Amino acid sequence: MAPTPGDPPSPAAGLLYGIGLGGFVDGIVLHQLLQWHHLLSATGDHPMTTVARLEVNTLADGFFHVFSWLAVVGASVVTLAQWRQGRLPPSWRFHGGCVVAGWGGFNVVEGLVDHQLLGIHHVRDDLGGPLAWDLGFLAVGVALVLVGWAVARTGSRALDDLGWTPTPVAEGGAG
Numbered sequence: 503m504a505p506t507p508g509d510p511p512s513p514a515a516g517l518l519y520g521i522g523l524g525g526f527v528d529g530i531v532l533h534q535l536l537q538w539h540h541l542l543s544a545t546g547d548h549p550m551t552t553v554a555r556l557e558v559n560t561l562a563d564g565f566f567h568v569f570s571w572l573a574v575v576g577a578s579v580v581t582l583a584q585w586r587q588g589r590l591p592p593s594w595r596f597h598g599g600c601v602v603a604g605w606g607g608f609n610v611v612e613g614l615v616d617h618q619l620l621g622i623h624h625v626r627d628d629l630g631g632p633l634a635w636d637l638g639f640l641a642v643g644v645a646l647v648l649v650g651w652a653v654a655r656t657g658s659r660a661l662d663d664l665g666w667t668p669t670p671v672a673e674g675g676a677g
Contacts, residue, residue, distance in 0.1 A: 507588025513600040513654060515584060516592065518577035520604020520650070525570030527605070528612065532625065533563050539627040541566050541616075550627075592657065599654025606646025613640040 505512070532538050540559030543550050550556050585591075592600070616622050617636045624631035625639045 505584075505587045505589055509587070509589050510658070511590055511592035511596060512580075512584055513596075513603075515577045515580040516597045516600025516654070517604035517607070518573050518580060520601040520606070521608045522570045522573030522575075522577060523601065524605030524608035525566065525573065525612075528609075529563060529567050529570060533566075537628065538625060539623040542622050543627040544621055544623045544631055593660050594657070595660065596654050596657030599650045599652070599657055601650070603647050603650030603654060606643045606648075606650055609639060609643025609646060613643055 533540055540550060540556075541562035542559050547555075550559055613636060617624050617639070625635035626632060629635070
């Protein structure tokens, strides 16, 4: 069923913002500032021991940042589409909770896929990739999802507490 004017806000934009911003935090803080790892730093072919291998890792990090940027652009497009549909704007708690949950979801997927399944890097490749750091990263991701979801639910309930109900659109009405 297509959304109608006055429908409650969707979590989609907040979740996408969280995915993109979580990717930027990972890439900027862990890859660039702390230099704990790069996207391919745990692969046997691309350890960060030579300039050429660091260049390959930097290129891969750039593609990772493009993914993060596209998630933020996608979130902006979803936000505009929701405004055009006439959906209610999200409360700060709802939107912020969705952003935090999206960031946590990014961490969980990235941690499971890149760290565990593919093994292309670990949180602390500079220390030899100890498992405790990877598990801690996953635990933080799960905590962010749970906290974000709980905060978003309180923001969603705020509409219910105000006695909000959708406003029906008359058939054949202006559109």
